Amino acid sequence: MSNQSELPPIYSFPPLYTRQPNGLIRRQQINSWIEIILQYCISQKCWRMTAEGMPVGEPDVTKQSIFNNSSIQRVVPQVFVDEIWSQMCEEGKALGVQDGKRDSSQFYILWRNLDSWASLILQWFESSGSLNQVITIYELSQGDGTADWEFHGMPEALVAHCLKPLCQRNRATLIKDERGIAVATKVV
Amino acid sequence: MGQKGSKVQITENDRAILQLKRSRDEIHKFTRRTDLLISSERLKLKEMIKENPTKCKSDPRVRFLLKRIHYQDHLLQQALEQLINLENLVSTLEFKLVETQFIKGLERGNQILKKLNKEFENVDELMDDVQMQIAYQEEVDEVLAHSIVGVNDFETEIDKELDQMEREINPQQQIEMPSVDKLPDLKQRPIASSERKEQGKKEGTEAPVLA
Structure with missing residues (x-):
């Protein structure tokens, strides 16, 4: 990865790249990896990664896997990477792009869990006076009104x-288009 | 969250606004894309000019690129204007929705007012009735008052009779006052006394001589 300055020093620690045989240590190791991934994604505002650890999104994002550290010439084997993803999904810190499945080819990175995002979005609805109005998803994610929000x-x-989560609490409804993709929401 | 279980309702109006907003989003996307395109093409143009600063004016590729940029710019302006139009339309719609709520509120209030007013319909009759009842009440009062006045008269008659009887039974207890017949006339006395004093004085002055 090119921007190593934003990553914790443990990223340059070679044993981190080898799957540790001891279960207890391995848990620690996986936690460290999760920490690294979250930290990287927050600093880069990267929302998606491929299963290989490649950030997906803006065209100017570096096209190198986070699991490939060229400066110490270490690569995490894909089997272990899958284990990390699986653990991350279990903790709610990652979400498979294909219907949240754990064996997706891409993962959403959740440095806040879904509930926390939901309440943040709800907060936006309340503070911007957009309750009881139809708001498109695009508006939420790309509109000028949310530019200062995480x-x-x-x-x-x-x-x-x-x-x-808001829908489950009957605070929101998703409106779907003809292909069944959610395009808008109405929060009360 | 302990609220009623009903789902959030999506009305026809919501769908209409949604359609508007989606087209607005499309335009928003387009402006972003065009913006990016223009800036990248400008960069390209600058590079081309840097590459051969002398012949760039006659180079058809440079001219073409600049024309393209201008055209894109033109489109971008149009798109931005449309975007503003759509945004305005959305705001107007939302305001209209509020206004319909307002009208509905007025209507509802009017209905209730009508209903309440209906209950006042036979208020005239009621007031007449009340008036009559009051008049009747006054009449009754008067009648009752009269009979009481009669009793009062009777009372005074009794008083008079009792007085008379009393007079008859204990005839005049005259208070005996001392007779004033023997007393001298009041007017003469002071004159007499002053004369006497004068006489006394005269006597007094003369007395030492006598003594």
Whole structure:
């Protein structure tokens, strides 16, 4: 990765790249990896990663896997990477792009959990006076009204995911287009 | 959250606004894309000019690129204007929705007022009735008052009779006052006394001589 300055020093620690046989240590190791991924994604505002650890999104994002550290020439084996993803999904810190499945080819990175995002979005609705109005998902994620909010720039499908807790509490409804993709929401 | 279980309702108006907003989003996307395109093409143009500063004016590729940029710019302006139009339309719609709520509120209030007024319909009759009842009440009062006055008269008659009887039974207890017949006339006395004093004085002055 090119911007190593934003990553914790443990990122340059070679044993981190080898799957530790001891279960207890391995848990620690996986936690460190999760920490690294979250930290990287917050600093880069990266919402999505491929299963190989490649950030997806803006064209200017570096096209190198986070699991490939060229400066110490270490690469995490894909099997172990899958284990990390699986643990991350379990903790609610990652979400498979394909219907939240754990064996997706891409993952959304959740440095806040879905509920926390939901309440942040709800906060926006309340403070901007947009309750009881139809707001498109695009408006939430790309509109000028949300530019100062942390969820600005979030992929639209992920926004829809984040709105689901609100739907379950009957605070929101998702409006779907003819292809069944959520395009708008109405929060009361 | 302990609220009623009903789902959030999506009305026809919501769908209409949604359609508007989606087209607005499309235009928003387009402006962003065009913006990016223009800036990248400008960069390209600058590079081309840097590459051959002398012949750039006659280079058809440079001219073409600049024309393209201008055209894109023109489109961008148009799109921005449309965007503003759409935004305005959305705001107007939302305001209209508020206004319809307002009208509905007025209507509802009017209905209730009508209903309440209906209950006042036979208020004239009621007031007449009340008036009559009051008049009747006054009449009754008067009648009652009269009979009481009669009793009062009777009372005074009794008083008179009792007085008379009293007079008859204990005839005049005259208070005996001392007779004033024997007393001298009041007017003469002071004159007499002053004369006497004068006489006394005269006597007094003369007395030492006598003594």
